[in-house]
Amino acid sequence: MSAKLSILLLLCFFSFPSIAQQKTKKELKAEQAEKKQKEIEELIDAKTFVFEAQKVTPQGGRLIILNDYTHFLKFYPDSTSCDLPFFGRAFNVAYNGDGGIKFEGKPEKIKVGKKSKNINFQATVKGQNDTYDLMFRIFYNGSATLSVNSNNRAPISYDGIIRAPEDKEQK
Template sequence: MKTKLSILLVLSFFLSISVFAQKKSSKELKAEKELLLQKKIETLIDSKNFVFEAQKISPRGGRVIFLDYNTYFLKFNEEKVTCDLPFFGRGYNIGYGSDGGIKFDGKPEDIKVEKKNKSYNIKAIVKGKDDVYNLMFSVFFNGSTTLSVNSNNRSSITYYGEISAPKVDADKKQ
């Protein structure tokens, strides 16, 4: 009886060790999750097709302004850039009664992508109807993004937000 009990204890000991060996620690799970997110961001950058959603604004010489809604965006791809972002700052050659935000559609030119230690830098020039916009993205591996917009007719402004994959419309799927 004692031998059966000792054999049973030894078997249960080895089974419990194998079960604990298969469980991953929280650090390993976190590292895997970060690596997966980094691969996703890398794929978005390589495709040059993503959507930036602004969450905060920092005008030149001003304080940070938090945006209430996630309705401000910049859709970026190699064929067309569509932008609808608010603007707080100084305008130079803007007509009275014109739109106060930064809104434009145009084809990006001179796209440069540079990989840094923990981020990507993307630079592009877009010619809108009335202005030329220099876009500078700093995309971090966790998806958080900084967008600086410089133009001829307005002071520079910085947006903080996140990038994601563009949403596919239901009409385009069919």
């Protein structure tokens, strides 16, 4: 009986360090969150990211869920392109126009404000027919909110995600 007990104690002794070295779910989750935060900070510092809209909230309207993932804003330090849907009131916009917020231009007046739980990112882009003020609130988990103000349209907000541009999306 004592031989069985000594073997059992010996097995427990050698398996204990491997058990003690395994990370808990909480530690793994914290490491993943920290890794995602660094990734988001690198994208914002480089001023190179893609915003994919998933939901839109027009001024005074209801939340609209976008089913397809073709609505985007690609932000680079020297150029920005945007193709987002627009639901709301438009002023001085041609009748029967494309109806969305579509532009390409160079970003100006870029401001970045980092906080403990998010990053505020602002820029102004002059398109062909309008000037757009872009205000992002980017959370460290990758989710983001984009508010767009322009001269010819009512303000509108989009909820979505921030990600790195893929190789085929590079300029």
